[in-house]
Amino acid sequence: MARPWDGIISEDEQKAYNAAGFGRTTGLGKRPALLIIDVQYRTVGTKPMPFWEAIKEYPTSCGEIAWNAVGNISALLGLFRERGWPVLYPYVAPKQDFDMGRLSDKVPAIMNVAAKGYEFVAPIAPAQGDILLPKKHPSAFFGTPLASYLINVGADTLVVTGCSTSGCVRGSVVDAFAYNFRVLVPEDAVYDRSATSHAVNLFDMAAKYADVMPTEDALAALRRVV
Template identity: 65%
Template structure:
């Protein structure tokens, strides 16, 4: 059952279908995994419901973030076993003297996160050989060398995971689509603090920019692929 079931109306579904939205882009032959902003500041250092989690970090999504981490972990294991690239776009620690601007105005709470909050969640943390991509803006592509890395690696398909569905995930998906990559979003591997926004953005991305699938289907497809040489 799609994540947007019960949120998107039948009338809205009909409108997208009548416009021809929702075709399957499919997988290419050379996938890479993006793990976007899965840091303690977006889930908390302990598994807690949202309203408890934000007492530690106001930017936390709480238990829905941890649920996604649990689904990213086996997906990541397949990428590692197959030798497929793994890349970590992430927000770097903020310097209040130099990192102001629009982000600080719109989300002032992000300027006060401690060092622990910027650490990667341990169970899916980077290993030697993974690509780390600090970013200042929502898209993993904007102002980063991500495209250059993907060209060097011969990537044609991006599997996009992380946080938040409506923010950094969506903006990265639309940029990847604009750059002509095939885009896959495992819907149980992305998370957002607002359930409605999460559902609506998954539905809209599936209609226009990506194939939104359960991680189990993504893993099945990946397992059938040849290991990277």
């Protein structure tokens, strides 16, 4: 099966990881939880558009690739709703003056997002009973009660979706792994403005921290959870 990183990570490098024993699968537990990270209009845009058009609306948008991921997230969300499994929304809250810091130094545009940009994308918006988790930094765990919520709902597996693959998704996956959760990343339900960064980070997460697979395979695996 072709992987997103084929042609970007060389065959020799992939063999080196395999020789060292990286990339084994951990499988799913008995109680998965779905994280939908930063899927807001500021990262998606109000409609599917090519990247260079999308950033005229929101400089932080990832364009039409984000909308492709939204469709896959919607499929996962439907299964979680059907099974009554927990759904959590780590998201960036509107920025205030006191939020100035190293992030605003690196990405000044994030401080000037219009109010609409912070709204959740309608097709996968939260429902009654979902957990909303405002965050200030890339990892959904850093400075938030996420771990406490996950313990409370009895989760042992995290299905991580959203934006961006190289930033908030990766940061959250690494921390979830450190907290000893099983982690699954549907590779086409996460998105990034850089195709290269997306692919490289998926490779690294698959090697070290998570099971990475297409949404179709993730859905099949989740349906087998009893």
